[in-house]
Amino acid sequence: MSSEPLRVALAGLGTVGAGVVKLLDANRDLIARRAGRTIEVAAVSARDRARDRGVDLARFAWTDDVADLAGRDDVDVVVELIGGSDGPALTLARRAIAAGKGFVTANKAMIAHHGAELAEAAEAAGVALKFEAAVAGGVPVIKGLREGAAANAIAQVDGILNGTCNYILSEMEAKGSDFADVLAEAQRLGFAEADPSFDIDGVDAAHKLAILATVAFGTRPDFDGVEVRGIRDVVAGDIAEAAALGYRVRLIGVAAADAHGLYQRVTPCLVREGHPLARVTGATNAVVAEGDFVGRLLFEGRGAGEGPTASAVVADLIDIARGIGGTAFGMPVASLSAAARADPGARRERAYLRFIVQDRAGVLAELTAGMRDGGVSIESMIQRGAGDSEGVLVAMTTHEGPARAVAAALERLEGSASLIGRPMVMPIVD
Structure with missing residues (x-):
């Protein structure tokens, strides 16, 4: 010594x-x-x-x-x-x-x-x-990817990277409460800051994802290339619909690199029950990485706090x-590559879409027409509630298709008098 x-x-x-x-x-x-x-x-x-x-x-x-x-x-x-x-x-x-x-x-x-x-x-x-x-x-995820998996080509990294968001979504799931109520309780208990914007708007998770992508793929850090959406717009109805479909709502950071470039996104997702990230509850963080020789790696543990x-x-x-x-x-x-940003619209995935709509004849036909015109194939659709001044919830899931099709469909529906508020879109992770 x-x-x-x-x-x-x-x-x-x-x-x-x-x-x-x-x-x-x-x-x-x-x-x-x-x-x-x-x-x-x-x-x-x-x-x-x-x-x-x-x-x-x-x-x-x-x-x-x-x-x-x-x-x-x-x-x-x-x-x-x-x-x-x-x-x-x-x-x-x-x-x-x-x-x-x-x-x-x-x-x-x-x-x-x-x-x-x-x-x-x-x-x-x-x-x-x-x-x-x-x-x-x-959680030793940086060391694990940088050193333990150094010999592997990493195809994709997925993670629950913000404990505050995961705590809020877990509590909404457990209690059936709305976002604002759970956030207030999280602030009272010290799980959320007085100004929680960096956490609930996904910025904190995006910072971490940009770092993970650099370590995993050997690309230069590109925070500005991260597509970010937080959890402010998640409602109790989304949590309930996800559960009915066999999913849980989680804020997921995804980074992938291939011949088309670097793809980085932080957004709420529906995660299939049984997926490693679906069972992560409370203020826990977890990262899943896929290596070409080592296979799937899972890092999980407490993501913040003194200890x-x-x-x-x-x-x-x-x-x-x-x-x-x-x-x-x-x-x-000097060896880090300046990867081009992959086109997010080209990514193929299934999606969950939720609308709050006026309870009147023709609304469902309007929604389905918007999906058709955008090139979206609907897998399932359901309407909940008897209708009141706040409108009713319509939820649908799509078949796999390019993300740009969903964006195009929503653009066609933008400004419709039938819609109350902004639609919610969450990718489905199976």
Whole structure:
């Protein structure tokens, strides 16, 4: 065991930052044995020095300006737990790497937007850039794909990548409640932020999917190429119809790469009961990857919170302490391909469509005519409810066909006086 500790600067002392300190304290001897040396926090920085975080911070040097952590001579690795794609987090990352220090982050937005730049800088400086905690919390999916499945060509990656959304959809499923009621309860219990937009609108999951796609396929990060739709428009009727058909509603991120380019999408889907992702409930994350030689891989576990995320951060520190650097995305940045964006309209799939309509004669004929004119083949259709001022629910499933056909059909129906609100479209995952 080396007599020289790995000296760490910790930027951000929120739930995860405090969790890192607690984990390093609680498992100090075990971590040292696995790392081959002790890992010690040398300096910290956060916005509020007086806040009680449940750990003793008096033993660490305190820096008010977070960027100053990068220049400290008593620091080998900087851990960034501030968040945000730009601003102080990005400044710290650039300065730390330029100063020849390893960099560990849980910041999925920064890696999704600036990961290639930072990885290239880390390669040039000969330092490690690690971000296991940025995707799926304590689930080692980055390491699993980058290292464990390194010899495989990955065809597709599917995942439940946001615990808040999965908790809300699971609760709607269990209680028959509407979205707004479950969201309010999730906020009260701390499962959802006061402003939950990044989660429920799918942005958080899209950041993670862009990172997964880069690791899985060796393509440059392309967050702007992710097609994103969140769960705001899912209603209790959708959950009930899905159950009646033998499906569950989940927010699924899908990334696939082939000769047509890179396809990335985050959207609510109907997932067949029996599929690995259908049984994932609560605030759990899960990722399914298909390798050409290894077959199906399933990664599942707690995707957020103090313990799981701190565990992933410290696992990265242990790798650095062992001298395990490697390239951030599993290959040099120069080897990452600039894949074209695949045409989402060409993707063949079945779909669930839900309409809220006026309860009057001719509405169903209007809907079916719109589907016919768009080139959509209807597999099943059902109308629920006796009709009132809020309208009635009409749900249909389609036979497999190109996604552009569904889009064309909905475009033909747009502006119809028969429709109340926006139709809901969810791909069907069998």
